[in-house]
Amino acid sequence: MTERNRREILQAAAGLGLSFLLPALELKAAEQRGAERPKSLLILWMAGGPSQLETWDPHPGSKTGGPVKALPTRIPGAQIADLYPRVAEQIGELNLIRSLISREGDHERGTVFMKTGYRPDPVLTFPAVSAIAAYKLPVPGLEIPAHVSLGDGQLPARGGFLGATHDAFRIYEPGRQITNMKPLVSDDRQQRRLDSLQVVSRAFTQGRRIQSANTLHQLTVERALQMMNSEQLKAFDIGSEPAEVRQAYGDSRFGRGCLVARRLIEAGVRSIEVTLSGWDSHASNYEGHRTQAEILDPAFATLIQELKSRDLLQSTVVLCIGEFGRTPNINPLEGRDHWPKWFSCVVGGGGLTQGRVIGETDPDGAADAKDPIEVQDLYATILKMLGINYAEEFQTSIGRPIAFSKGTPIERLMS
Amino acid sequence: MNAKFAPLLIVAGLFFLCFQAVRGPEPAAAPAAAEDRSPNSSPQAAEQITAWFETRWQTAGLTPAEPADELLVLRRLALALMGTLPSLEEIRQFEADQEPQRLERWTARYLRDRRFADYFAERLARCFVGSENGAFIIFRRDRFVSWLSAELQKNTPYDELVRTIVAGRGLWTGEPQSNFVTAAYANEDLDENKLAARSVRAFLGQSMDCAQCHDHPFANWKQQQFEGIAAQFSAVEVGPLGVHDGRREPFKVQDRKTLEDREVAAAVPFQNEWLSGAGTQREQFAAWLTHPENRHFERAIANRVWGLMFGRPYVTPVDDMPNPPDAAHRDVLDLLAEDFRAHDCSLKRMIEVIAASRPFRLQSRHAIDGERLDDSADPDRQAEMARAAADQITALHDEWAIFPLTRLRPEQVIGSMLQASSIQTIDQNSHLFTRAQRFFRERDFVNAYGDLGDQELVEQTGTIPQALLRMNSDMTRDAVKADLFAASSRVARMCPSPKDVIETAYLICLTRRPQAEELAWFEDASGKSSEGGSETVVEDLFWTLFNAEEFSWNH
Numbered sequence A: 001m002t003e004r005n006r007r008e009i010l011q012a013a014a015g016l017g018l019s020f021l022l023p024a025l026e027l028k029a030a031e032q033r034g035a036e037r038p039k040s041l042l043i044l045w046m047a048g049g050p051s052q053l054e055t056w057d058p059h060p061g062s063k064t065g066g067p068v069k070a071l072p073t074r075i076p077g078a079q080i081a082d083l084y085p086r087v088a089e090q091i092g093e094l095n096l097i098r099s100l101i102s103r104e105g106d107h108e109r110g111t112v113f114m115k116t117g118y119r120p121d122p123v124l125t126f127p128a129v130s131a132i133a134a135y136k137l138p139v140p141g142l143e144i145p146a147h148v149s150l151g152d153g154q155l156p157a158r159g160g161f162l163g164a165t166h167d168a169f170r171i172y173e174p175g176r177q178i179t180n181m182k183p184l185v186s187d188d189r190q191q192r193r194l195d196s197l198q199v200v201s202r203a204f205t206q207g208r209r210i211q212s213a214n215t216l217h218q219l220t221v222e223r224a225l226q227m228m229n230s231e232q233l234k235a236f237d238i239g240s241e242p243a244e245v246r247q248a249y250g251d252s253r254f255g256r257g258c259l260v261a262r263r264l265i266e267a268g269v270r271s272i273e274v275t276l277s278g279w280d281s282h283a284s285n286y287e288g289h290r291t292q293a294e295i296l297d298p299a300f301a302t303l304i305q306e307l308k309s310r311d312l313l314q315s316t317v318v319l320c321i322g323e324f325g326r327t328p329n330i331n332p333l334e335g336r337d338h339w340p341k342w343f344s345c346v347v348g349g350g351g352l353t354q355g356r357v358i359g360e361t362d363p364d365g366a367a368d369a370k371d372p373i374e375v376q377d378l379y380a381t382i383l384k385m386l387g388i389n390y391a392e393e394f395q396t397s398i399g400r401p402i403a404f405s406k407g408t409p410i411e412r413l414m415s
Numbered sequence B: 001m002n003a004k005f006a007p008l009l010i011v012a013g014l015f016f017l018c019f020q021a022v023r024g025p026e027p028a029a030a031p032a033a034a035e036d037r038s039p040n041s042s043p044q045a046a047e048q049i050t051a052w053f054e055t056r057w058q059t060a061g062l063t064p065a066e067p068a069d070e071l072l073v074l075r076r077l078a079l080a081l082m083g084t085l086p087s088l089e090e091i092r093q094f095e096a097d098q099e100p101q102r103l104e105r106w107t108a109r110y111l112r113d114r115r116f117a118d119y120f121a122e123r124l125a126r127c128f129v130g131s132e133n134g135a136f137i138i139f140r141r142d143r144f145v146s147w148l149s150a151e152l153q154k155n156t157p158y159d160e161l162v163r164t165i166v167a168g169r170g171l172w173t174g175e176p177q178s179n180f181v182t183a184a185y186a187n188e189d190l191d192e193n194k195l196a197a198r199s200v201r202a203f204l205g206q207s208m209d210c211a212q213c214h215d216h217p218f219a220n221w222k223q224q225q226f227e228g229i230a231a232q233f234s235a236v237e238v239g240p241l242g243v244h245d246g247r248r249e250p251f252k253v254q255d256r257k258t259l260e261d262r263e264v265a266a267a268v269p270f271q272n273e274w275l276s277g278a279g280t281q282r283e284q285f286a287a288w289l290t291h292p293e294n295r296h297f298e299r300a301i302a303n304r305v306w307g308l309m310f311g312r313p314y315v316t317p318v319d320d321m322p323n324p325p326d327a328a329h330r331d332v333l334d335l336l337a338e339d340f341r342a343h344d345c346s347l348k349r350m351i352e353v354i355a356a357s358r359p360f361r362l363q364s365r366h367a368i369d370g371e372r373l374d375d376s377a378d379p380d381r382q383a384e385m386a387r388a389a390a391d392q393i394t395a396l397h398d399e400w401a402i403f404p405l406t407r408l409r410p411e412q413v414i415g416s417m418l419q420a421s422s423i424q425t426i427d428q429n430s431h432l433f434t435r436a437q438r439f440f441r442e443r444d445f446v447n448a449y450g451d452l453g454d455q456e457l458v459e460q461t462g463t464i465p466q467a468l469l470r471m472n473s474d475m476t477r478d479a480v481k482a483d484l485f486a487a488s489s490r491v492a493r494m495c496p497s498p499k500d501v502i503e504t505a506y507l508i509c510l511t512r513r514p515q516a517e518e519l520a521w522f523e524d525a526s527g528k529s530s531e532g533g534s535e536t537v538v539e540d541l542f543w544t545l546f547n548a549e550e551f552s553w554n555h
Helices: A004-019 A025-032 A085-093 A107-116 A128-134 A186-203 A209-217 A217-228 A231-236 A243-249 A254-269 A285-309 A375-385 B003-021 B041-061 B069-081 B086-095 B102-112 B114-129 B140-154 B158-166 B176-182 B192-205 B223-233 B281-289 B297-310 B334-344 B347-356 B380-396 B411-422 B430-449 B464-472 B474-480 B487-494 B498-508 B517-528 B534-547
Strands: A038-048 A071-072 A079-081 A094-101 A147-150 A170-171 A269-276 A316-322 A343-348 A393-395 A399-403 B237-239 B242-245 B251-254 B261-264
Touching: A004 A025, A025 B251, A038 A128, A038 A254, A038 A285, A071 A085, A079 A085, A079 A170, A085 A094, A085 A186, A085 A217, A085 A285, A094 A186, A107 A128, A128 A147, A128 A375, A147 A254, A170 B176, A170 B464, A186 A209, A186 A217, A186 B517, A186 B534, A209 A217, A209 A243, A209 B380, A217 B281, A217 B464, A231 A254, A243 A285, A254 A269, A254 A285, A269 A285, A316 A375, A343 A375, A399 B237, B069 B086, B069 B114, B069 B297, B069 B411, B086 B498, B102 B114, B102 B347, B114 B140, B114 B158, B114 B176, B114 B297, B114 B430, B140 B158, B158 B192, B158 B281, B176 B192, B192 B223, B192 B281, B192 B297, B223 B251, B223 B261, B223 B281, B261 B430, B297 B334, B297 B347, B334 B347, B411 B430, B411 B474, B411 B534, B430 B464, B464 B534, B474 B534, B487 B498, B487 B534, B498 B517, B498 B534, B517 B534
Parallel strands: A038 A269, A038 A316, A147 A170, A147 A269
Antiparallel strands: A071 A079, A094 A343, A316 A343, A393 A399, B237 B242, B251 B261
């Protein structure tokens, strides 16, 4: 094994094993609040590409506006689509970027770019910003995964060159029973099966002790068993939440996902992604966005409200973003097509400023957005807020050193 | 025949077949096909490879691992060539086959099997067109893969195959090779840069992707060379009639410094004289890529095939190899390449040579690793000895003097699980239902297990979701369940004694017999079982074997 391989194995071990090899004395950490609390990253991923015009950057009455109306928000002078009355009440805690730019207008490529800050590269798979956070900031005592993806996203956040161990742990139906977490047989029988496994492993490792240790197979199995038996699994269960809280988030996969996300943050999970699919409105854009808003508005607003009331917002960076925006022009099917040239996102919490609006778009959709923001700058900002050296280079397995983010932090969001 | 008895007869027939397979070797039941006895000319080439490694081991003072058991080598072959374990049916036949050169003949037999062509086509397609399905309207990955599979089955010379792919014209449906071009369609535009990068990566084993924007930091690729290769695809047009070479406008790129467009002429980074001078620009470029003297080309495929056989390429990473060594430092890839060229660029031949070479047939365990440390020695001394052993294993590993442990791909794990839950070989002759079941289960499993995407032959450790999936999923439950046709229940019912049950289950799942300690453990367990009888014991046994490291790692 080369020196590099050995390092990779150690890196993999760090992501897998270290947190459970460390003593579980961090129960207190989960109880911490305010700015002192270790930070989390929560990404609300809008899969399919939401229209900026029907969400955070409406232009009613203009050539491109469509039927949507604008609604004043808690940010003085900033209006959002009237489909979001509840978010309008909460958005003052966060910031709006209306001039995010991308160069990828295809769903898959756009998703990779917007989740990683790097354009897709056939030679390297880049890690999502959420994977970087979980990788750089291991959580002592955490028995459940530090990087979780909730919902039906087709392209969940990946660990990329950091290794598959940093892929987000996927839960398709948050709030429901987690799959593959219960043994298939009774406790007695399971114990017998595990005892037998030891016997087979012992036979295999004879003369392969060193090669076998490098595979981390044993460690992975132990970690999986530990998770199956962990009290912390309760964080995934929303059964104990009051009915009115569950109702406030909305009885949708995304609503339940946001509630589970809050519980995971409280349990100390570092990075969470909650996906809301269904934004790809090539036809009947307005109707489609109205339906989506019925899901997003209560969930997003309740989430912010709860993070605030539980004093978790200062320690949680929240980002609501999709792979691109949608065309200013409305097509003959009353739809809007893919538009990476400029679009919007909402970001805040975790010590970021509040109530800022960055960028401005042309109501006629002709001129480029003012004050364009690159996604890598957004991720440099977020990583910095999490306390990670965003410019640090990771030595990839192909020998190319890659910075966690090649962007520059956006100072306006930090002070 | 009365129609209502037909299903009964089929069931009876199936039971008979299973019984035959479970019962064990019957000399008459396993005749090697006549074609399996055909003489094989590859041993000589394999001996050359072996001799090359032996010299290196000697120079480095390394004692290679002992030869692996032939049955274990058969397992490696089945996994590498077909992505699955040998079936119990095949194991019985293999064991009954006592003719000389058994492994050579079985390699040839697997290479004739359609499962080889299908599996290898999928693996190669990942580097030729990627793993994503892309823009469906103009890109049909499925068509490309089946076309490639048919070509592999025919053993079309690899250089010819590559020329057809690079210069392919026509519709992505009728002329599936043209999907190589349409796979590079992104953001409603044909991306010549992507084609350039992919051609160099897939066919020359080198990465020049970064040269799209700047010179390669440590290889010799210059940005200008990258642009010259991208311009080889400048005539390509994608229209309603498919891919053709009608575009006449000059190829332009935007200068990164001045932000102005500048014209770029088609060029190759070295050996202009290899361009054929005839045909379309792409045909000329394809001739250059595959030119008989292009060592990059032949070494790239040798390294990739080596990687597919061992789970680890000879040179890592597989698509960013250094330039070929000079004549004084020719390595095993050159030896393989020479034989490859001398035999009409036959991929099957190259596989046979690798499969017959000594490194492929070594054990993945080594005496050094088994040495017990003296418990009475002081801790520092013990640590020092452990480090020394680890260093020696590393040295053996680096020099291919021990077979590497590599994680099986998700397709291999589920393929093996499905094969192990059946007694007969699941292949194109299997019942449609079995094949359909295999297709859907495989797809779901690969999604859940985590597809590795375009990344091929990268060393990976396992993940927690994978462990959970193997231990607790419905797929595992179905695979171990002792229902009517599952291997577990058939083994439970057909084997005369617990010992036979255990041995047969080991053969089905791990392609070996249990060691004495294992046999004793499971015999004891079957005696103690109070819950559900013998079928429960067999289910538990199958579950254990599916979850063993030995099952999901190539060794």
